Amino acid sequence: MTEQVGAQPVSAHKDPVVIAFANEVLDGFSDVCRSLRYATFLTDDGFEVASIAGDEKQNRRVASMASSMQALGDAVAKDLRIGGAEYIIIAAETGYVIQMRVPEHAMVLAAHFDAAETVGKALSVARLAASNMRTLVQEKAA
Amino acid sequence: MAEHVILFAGPMGAGKTTAIESLSEIETIRTEATNTDRETADKDTTTVALDYGEITVGDEDKVRLYGVPGQRRFNFMWTILKERAVGLVLLVNNDAADPIEELDAFLEEFGELHEKGGIVVCVTRSDVAATPYLDKYAERIREVMPGRMIPVFTADARNGDQMRTALMSLIANIEMTAMIADSQERAA
Numbered sequence: 444m445t446e447q448v449g450a451q452p453v454s455a456h457k458d459p460v461v462i463a464f465a466n467e468v469l470d471g472f473s474d475v476c477r478s479l480r481y482a483t484f485l486t487d488d489g490f491e492v493a494s495i496a497g498d499e500k501q502n503r504r505v506a507s508m509a510s511s512m513q514a515l516g517d518a519v520a521k522d523l524r525i526g527g528a529e530y531i532i533i534a535a536e537t538g539y540v541i542q543m544r545v546p547e548h549a550m551v552l553a554a555h556f557d558a559a560e561t562v563g564k565a566l567s568v569a570r571l572a573a574s575n576m577r578t579l580v581q582e583k584a585a
Numbered sequence: 586m587a588e589h590v591i592l593f594a595g596p597m598g599a600g601k602t603t604a605i606e607s608l609s610e611i612e613t614i615r616t617e618a619t620n621t622d623r624e625t626a627d628k629d630t631t632t633v634a635l636d637y638g639e640i641t642v643g644d645e646d647k648v649r650l651y652g653v654p655g656q657r658r659f660n661f662m663w664t665i666l667k668e669r670a671v672g673l674v675l676l677v678n679n680d681a682a683d684p685i686e687e688l689d690a691f692l693e694e695f696g697e698l699h700e701k702g703g704i705v706v707c708v709t710r711s712d713v714a715a716t717p718y719l720d721k722y723a724e725r726i727r728e729v730m731p732g733r734m735i736p737v738f739t740a741d742a743r744n745g746d747q748m749r750t751a752l753m754s755l756i757a758n759i760e761m762t763a764m765i766a767d768s769q770e771r772a773a
Contacts, residue, residue, distance in 0.1 A: 454621030487618035488631050489658055507658040511634035514616035518634075522614065549619045 455550055456490035464579040465493035472572040478560035479568075480538065484576065485509055487549040509542055509553035516542075530569070532562065541565055543573040548580060587646045589702075589759060590669045591752070593636070594695050595676035596687045597655035598626035600709045600742025602636045604676060605650045607745040608752060609638025625656070634662060640749075642756060663694060671702035672759045674751060676742065677722070680714035685725050692729055699733050703758030705751050707740040734758065 455461045465484040473479050473495055483494035483502055489510030494502040516528035533540040538557040543566075545552060552573045556565045593601040606613050616634035620626065636652030651666050653659070673695050677684050688706065698704055706722060722737045736754050740747040 456621065486621050487633070488621050489618070489633055489656075490621060503658065504661070507633075508661060510618060511616070511654075511659060511662060514618055514634045518614050518616050549621075 454490065455484075455486050455548075456492045460583055461580060462493050464576060464583070468572050468576045468579065469493060469495045471575070472554070472568065475571075476556070476560065476565070476568045478556045478565070480555045480557055481505070482552065482554040482572075483509070484545070485551050485553060487513065487551065492550065505553060509551060513542055513544070513551050530566065532566075534562075539565070541569045543569045545573045545580075546577045548577060550576065550580075552576070589642075589646065589648045589671055589756060591648055591650055591672045591674060591755065592666055592670040592695065592698065593650060593652040593674045593676060594663070594691055595655060596626075596678060596681055596691070597622075597631060598628055598681075599655065599676040599678040599687075601652040601655065601676055602632055604674070604707070604740075604742040604748050605636045605638040605652045607743055608640050608650060608748050610641060611639045613638040622656070631656070633659060635666065640752070642753070646756075648752070648756065660694070667695065667698065670698055672755045673698040673704045674748075674755060675704060675706045676709050676740075677706065678710040678713075679708050679717065680710045684708070685717060685721060688722060688725055689729060692726070696730060699730065699735065702762050703755050704733075704735045705755045705758075706735060706737045707742075707748070707751050708737065709740060709742050711739045712741070 469482050472482055481496040483505055484492040485506035486492060487510060489507040491502045491506035512531055516531045520526060520528045529544055531542040538555060540553060540555050543552045552569060554569050593604055595601055602615060614637040616632060617630040618633045620628055620631040632652060632654045638650040640648045640650065642648055653663050653666055675691050677688050681687050708719060708722060719737050719739060726735050738751045740751055
């Protein structure tokens with residue numbers, strides 16, 4: 444997501460207000476979901492906006508990988524002519540990762556849950572977090 | 586039918602996506618996102634996973650063309666795609682802040698592909714920045730990869746004929762490397 448400030452576009456990962464929003468949403472996210480191990484908001488082109496848990500290096504790497512995954516998901520969906528990829532789930536042995544697009548923004552939420560959570564609940568809270576982020580960013584723009 | 590996997594690598598804005606687009610016989614697969622890093626390259630979108638295209642060479646040899654993202658933060662894609670590749674088209678935009686340093690960095694990262702098949706270097710955007718001249722690139726290649734035959738071309742990534750010339754040169758090298766390896770194996 445890129446917003447105009449005067450003539451200079453400010454990307455979400457460099458905008459302190461958007462970063463504060465992302466931190467606020469992620470804090471609420473971890474409160475309602477105990478199985479959440481890690482989460483990050485990232486720009487479509489792979490820059491970390493904000494994260495909970497994880498070290499700095501890991502956060503940057505996850506943001507890049509999640510960006511690639513999202514783009515590959517979009518490419519598959521486009522090729523099959525089924526629209527954009529709203530979310531992606533990676534199911535592993537001891538947990539899973541959900542990637543959820545922030546609606547109408549070039550931003551993605553990537554969240555890692557442990558196996559104790561049901562996919563349905565994780566999907567539901569991830570969708571809520573992405574939706575909250577959209578609301579905050581839109582309120583700022585308005 | 587032989588199949589070759591060729592990587593297109595180079596800095597952001599060098600023309601990798603465009604080169605694959607101008608070579609491919611199929612509709613290319615692109616994974617582009619809005620570019621928020623305007624300081625590095627002033628363009629609207631950037632590749633974040635890969636580009637993919639195909640071209641047939643000769644009667645039936647299929648060449649799979651993979652473009653990798655230019656930014657180092659996507660270097661996990663470099664590792665994944667490098668494993669399958671037998672050759673590299675390295676594109677360097679001549680109007681980069683320091684194109685020779687870019688050449689160095691990408692040769693260091695992808696230089697092993699020379700042993701697997703071959704490398705060609707395509708200098709793009711020399712219409713925008715005339716220098717450094719090709720001999721500077723050739724000289725630097727001799728310094729960092731002595732004894733290796735790595736052709737250097739100027740090319741417009743939008744020009745399919747120019748890109749095809751570079752690609753054919755690479756494929757000739759790859760086939761020669763394979764023949765030499767084959768004859769050495771038989772002699773052993």
